[in-house]
Amino acid sequence: MDGPxxxxxxxxxxxxxxxLPFGLIVGRLLGGVDLRTQGSGRTGTTNALRTIGAxxxxxxxxxxxxxxxxxxxxxxxxxxxxxxWTEWVAALAGAAxxxxxIWSVFIGFRGGRGVATSAGALLALAPWSMLVLAPLxxxxxxxxxxxxxxxxxxxxxxxxxxxxxxxxxxxxxxxVAYAVVAGGLVVGAHADNIGRLRAGTERRIGQxxxx
Numbered sequence: 001m002d003g004p005x006x007x008x009x010x011x012x013x014x015x016x017x018x019x020l021p022f023g024l025i026v027g028r029l030l031g032g033v034d035l036r037t038q039g040s041g042r043t044g045t046t047n048a049l050r051t052i053g054a055x056x057x058x059x060x061x062x063x064x065x066x067x068x069x070x071x072x073x074x075x076x077x078x079x080x081x082x083x084x085w086t087e088w089v090a091a092l093a094g095a096a097x098x099x100x101x102i103w104s105v106f107i108g109f110r111g112g113r114g115v116a117t118s119a120g121a122l123l124a125l126a127p128w129s130m131l132v133l134a135p136l137x138x139x140x141x142x143x144x145x146x147x148x149x150x151x152x153x154x155x156x157x158x159x160x161x162x163x164x165x166x167x168x169x170x171x172x173x174x175x176v177a178y179a180v181v182a183g184g185l186v187v188g189a190h191a192d193n194i195g196r197l198r199a200g201t202e203r204r205i206g207q208x209x210x211x
Contacts, residue, residue: 002081014093018100044112068120071097094121148193155186
């Protein structure tokens with residue numbers, strides 16, 4: 001696929017990859033539960049951890065990261081149009097995968113918060129950025145025990161980190177644009193968490209989340 005329609009097609013492919021509801025599938029297979037009816041109602045890693053435990057959550061994390069990686073690598077590898085647009089098409093596919101994960105057409109436009117899938121796409125687009133963002137998120141989660149806080153901080157800082165890498169010649173302009181869009185999507189998907197963090201009612205790791 002090439003040209004504008006080809007680029008749009010890769011956006012659709014990225015969306016459909018991101019929309020694959022691995023959290024829902026793993027929850028049913030390993031825990032016999034529908035994550036949409038448990039805890040936060042989200043299908044991502046954090047709700048899986050609280051609902052079906054660490055092994056299932058680790059599998060959900062791996063699969064959701066893989067969706068973002070696959071969207072970018074497939075678009076980059078198969079794009080047959082102008083080579084100058086390759087990274088932009090790959091970034092489009094990655095951003096579409098995040099949208100698909102948050103609003104999956106397969107489960108009534110519900111899903112997760114996009115953290116793992118956005119990280120997977122960023123890993124494929126600007127791998128050096130993860131050397132900064134992943135430890136930062138881990139540090140914040142370890143120190144304050146709020147996964148949402150670590151996720152929002154990493155998503156918010158991603159454009160700055162990737163921008164610095166682009167200036168240093170270690171990332172593309174398309175990767176910067178992706179970081180802006182994906183970061184905004186992830187932060188927006190955490191609107192309720194941000195409200196609870198401000199109110200002091202957000203649950204920490206290890207606390208049960210009411211259905």
